[in-house]
Amino acid sequence: xxxxxxxxxxxxxxxxxxxxxxxxxxxxxxxxxxxxxxxxxxxxxxxxxxxxxxxxxxxxxxxxxxxxxxxxxxxxxxxxxxxxxxxxxxxxxxxxxxxxxxxxxxxxxxxxxxxxxxxxxxxxxxxxxxxxxxxxxxxxxxxxxxxxxxxxxxxxxxxxxxxxxxxxxxxxxxxxxxxxxxxxxxxxxxxxxxxxxxxxxxxxxxxxxxxx
Numbered sequence: 001x002x003x004x005x006x007x008x009x010x011x012x013x014x015x016x017x018x019x020x021x022x023x024x025x026x027x028x029x030x031x032x033x034x035x036x037x038x039x040x041x042x043x044x045x046x047x048x049x050x051x052x053x054x055x056x057x058x059x060x061x062x063x064x065x066x067x068x069x070x071x072x073x074x075x076x077x078x079x080x081x082x083x084x085x086x087x088x089x090x091x092x093x094x095x096x097x098x099x100x101x102x103x104x105x106x107x108x109x110x111x112x113x114x115x116x117x118x119x120x121x122x123x124x125x126x127x128x129x130x131x132x133x134x135x136x137x138x139x140x141x142x143x144x145x146x147x148x149x150x151x152x153x154x155x156x157x158x159x160x161x162x163x164x165x166x167x168x169x170x171x172x173x174x175x176x177x178x179x180x181x182x183x184x185x186x187x188x189x190x191x192x193x194x195x196x197x198x199x200x201x202x203x204x205x206x207x208x209x210x211x212x
Contacts, residue, residue, distance in 0.1 A: 004150040005140070005167065005191075006053060007182040008044060009160050010063040011037030012206065029098035033066045036204055040179040041067040045074030047181070047201035053077065054149025059085040059156060060100055065110050067179065068154040072112040075152075079113045081106075084121030084139025088158040091126030120146070132158045137166025167191040177205050 010033070015021045017034040025031070033041060044067065053075055058068035060081040068079045089097065103115050120142035121135050136159040143151060153163050160176045167184050168191060174182065175197055183195035199205045 003144070003186045004051075005144070005153065005163070005184045006048065006051070006151065007153045007155070007160050007163050007184070008067070009155060009157060009176045009178055009180060010059075010061075010067040011040035011044075012178045013037060013063055027062075027099050027101075029094055030062045030100055032062050037063070037178060038066070038070070040202055040204065041070035042074075043201050043203065044179045044181075045071040048152065049074045052150055053152045055080065055143075055147050056152045056154065057082050057085065057143055057147075058154035059083075059087065059159060060106075061087055061098075061156070062101060064154050064156065065101075065106060065113065068152075069110045069112060071152065071154070072110075077112070079110065080117040081113060081119070082117075082121070082139055082143065083119040083123060084135050084142070085153060085155040085159045085163070086123050087156045088129060088132035089123045089125050089127050090129075090132075094125065097125045129158065133162035133165060136162030139163070140166055164193065164196075168193050172196065177202075180205075 012034045013031045014034045015031040022028040056068050056072055056077050057080045058064045072079050107113055107115055121139040123135055140163040157176050161174050164174055164182050165171050177199055181195050181198040184191050184193050
């Protein structure tokens with residue numbers, strides 16, 4: 001049966017809009033969405049409402065959960081949190097494994113999260129860029145084996161690229177904006193990229209990531 005994998009990056013980050021936020025934040029390595037990031041997430045949800053997505057899987061960072069929350073509201077689906085889709089745990093960015101919301105806190109804030117889901121892959125600290133790409137791709141392959149139907153992956157710049165590259169040979173260039181859409185369709189046993197960074201659903205496009 002033909003399948004579709006949709007892949008998106010989170011919306012704009014609070015610390016990108018307010019550079020002073022990290023200095024006073026309780027969890028400085030886990031920023032939420034900015035106000036315009038929330039708008040982007042809602043626009044993403046409206047864009048995907050007509051698609052036949054069966055499962056939403058997101059990174060456990062706050063900005064990805066919040067983005068997935070707005071999509072889940074539009075699609076009326078639960079959210080699975082997969083650590084294999086996490087941000088690149090770069091030793092230059094993080095002094096240690098970043099502190100994230102507890103299971104109770106995230107369920108209170110985002111009721112669509114299914115706390116019964118268990119991650120397929122866990123990142124290590126620290127990891128190289130290649131390791132981040134590899135574990136993101138590994139996570140997607142596990143998800144495709146375990147879940148039926150079409151998937152939506154909500155990740156970060158590196159995990160968007162890592163999941164896409166795990167299905168498409170040749171490592172095509174992907175420039176990832178906030179809430180951009182990558183669409184990969186399985187046709188006759190072969191994965192084909194139909195969208196490699198669609199932004200037509202967004203009123204505000206920003207946040208380039210180029211990972212190659």
